[in-house]
Amino acid sequence: MTSGIHHITAITRKIQANVDFYVGFLGLRLVKRTAGFEDADQLHLFYGDAVGSPGSLLTFLAWEDGAPGRVGTGQPAEIALSIRPEAIGFWLTRALTFNMPLSGPAPEFGEPVLRLKDPDGIIVKLVGDAGPLPAPASMAGDIPAEEAVRRIRGATIFSDQPQATAEFIARHFGFRPVAEAGGIRRLVSEAADVLDIRDAGGFWTSAPGTGTIDHVALRAADRAAVERVGAALRAERAGATNMHDRTYFYSLYVREPGGALLEYATDGPGMLVDEMPETLGSTLFVPRHFRTDPHDVRARLPQFGLPGEERMTQRDLPFVHRVHRPEQADGTALVLLHGTGGNETSLLPFGARVAPNATLLSLRGRSTDEGYPRFFRRLTTTTFDQNEIVSEAAALAAFIEEANTAYGLDPDRTVFLGYSNGANMIGATMLLHSGVIRNAVLLRAMNVLENAPEPDLSGARVLMVTGQSDPYGPYAAALETKLSQAGASVDNRLLPAGHDIGPADADLARRFMEKVVR
Helix, strand or coil: CCCCEEEEEEEECCHHHHHHHHHHHCCCEEEEEEECCCCCCCEEEEEECCCCCCCCEEEEEECCCCCECECCECEEEEEEEEECHHHHHHHHHHHHHCCCCEEEEEEECCEEEEEEECCCCCEEEEEECCCCCCCCCCCCCCCCHHHCCCEEEEEEEEECCHHHHHHHHHHHHCEEEEEEECCEEEEEECCCCEEEEEECCCCCECECCECCEEEEEEEECCHHHHHHHHHHHHHCCCCCCEEEECCCEEEEEEECCCCCEEEEEEEEECHHHCCCHHHCCCCEECCHHHCCCHHHHHHHCCCCCCCCCCCCCCCCCCCCEEEECCCCCCCCEEEEECCCCCCCCCCHHHHHHHCCCCEEEEECCCEEECCEEECCCECCCCCECHHHHHHHHHHHHHHHHHHHHHHCCCHHHEEEEEECHHHHHHHHHHHHCCCCCCEEEEECCCCCCCCCCCCCCCCCEEEEEEECCCCCHHHHHHHHHHHHHCCCEEEEEEECCCCCCCHHHHHHHHHHHHHHHC
């Protein structure tokens, strides 16, 4: 019987820091990058050994700038990786060199253990494993083969029903109990992988989010084995089981009695089913079942660089934002502000169609309206929180100045494109902070300022695009008048459309951008 750990999946808030830790520090190889199988707008990275073997795989879902989760009962809580016992000193020195907080080495079940935390706070243990070890997983040139991480050693699960959790895993997944100490029941597979079930009775419950482990996947020989376990789980009414073809493996999901999510995944077809060993991890794969334009998906996913590759470091600025730099950047930039209910990824595919060679900088509004992100609050259908408009316009103006420096943007070759609430924010910022925005595309915009100043917008160029059947369309003329009276050159186009935007808007925006920044 094949048993052991297939992979462990966790959630990260900042993908670049995650890559730097798992590839740059630990020396694992990036073996696969995909869009999420449940959500195409979620980047999913797989790290492992040179060929992405089952038992070596750590995978991460990127919730870029997402809310932190809470570690608690009903959740995997620690990752353990195998190294040779003699390598403990190497990793202690390496962690200190990288200025990385650590504790240990300290013995756990007779093995020396160094405890580290990854950038999201997930505990990663390096375990001196005296058993037979496979070839090293490390691909980092500065890590000698004898010191390298070899495989996943195990995981820790927090359970308020530790006995029931342990018995459930032993009954269905080929693990057996071997020891108990300090409130931990240790289970071992025939591959010598371990699951430590910690008695977490009285702990708070877990909450999903960044910095947490989503699930542990256990190894199945083949699809027939998965289906047999699925039938056994249904027979004992173990709860909902979901089966999925994940391209690289076939698996089921089930929650053990303490609530932690477990996956049971086949060894095959494996990470090499769609890539050669030498190109593993170099191509983004979008699951076919989404039936969406891969270019749109790529535009929405966060970018990152592997160690040694050129990268753009995302700066800590007043607005949550996403930067997308194309392979053939031409020195222009397009800054995107979404409408109500959007976020920093919503307009990225639209922006990529408008300006495929421009650096895209897309913001998330800091206000909310009935739970939806906005750039300022709405009081009624056509009245708005004036104090918030003023304060958020000031914050946006400061953001723009900082972003110009941080990302090397040329104000004369930068266009600001906003839709609905985002367009209104751009218009208000132009009126309140003249000179900060020099080129703007305002889609379905209206004037939102009750007492607008009289700025000097000489030299500013604005394209407004209004929908003929847009219920807010009649309010666009007031904004056009204010901008024109301030000296801006305004072209207001009327399209046979409503409030939604589409290809005709993108075509007008593209021609405007080609005219003003080339």
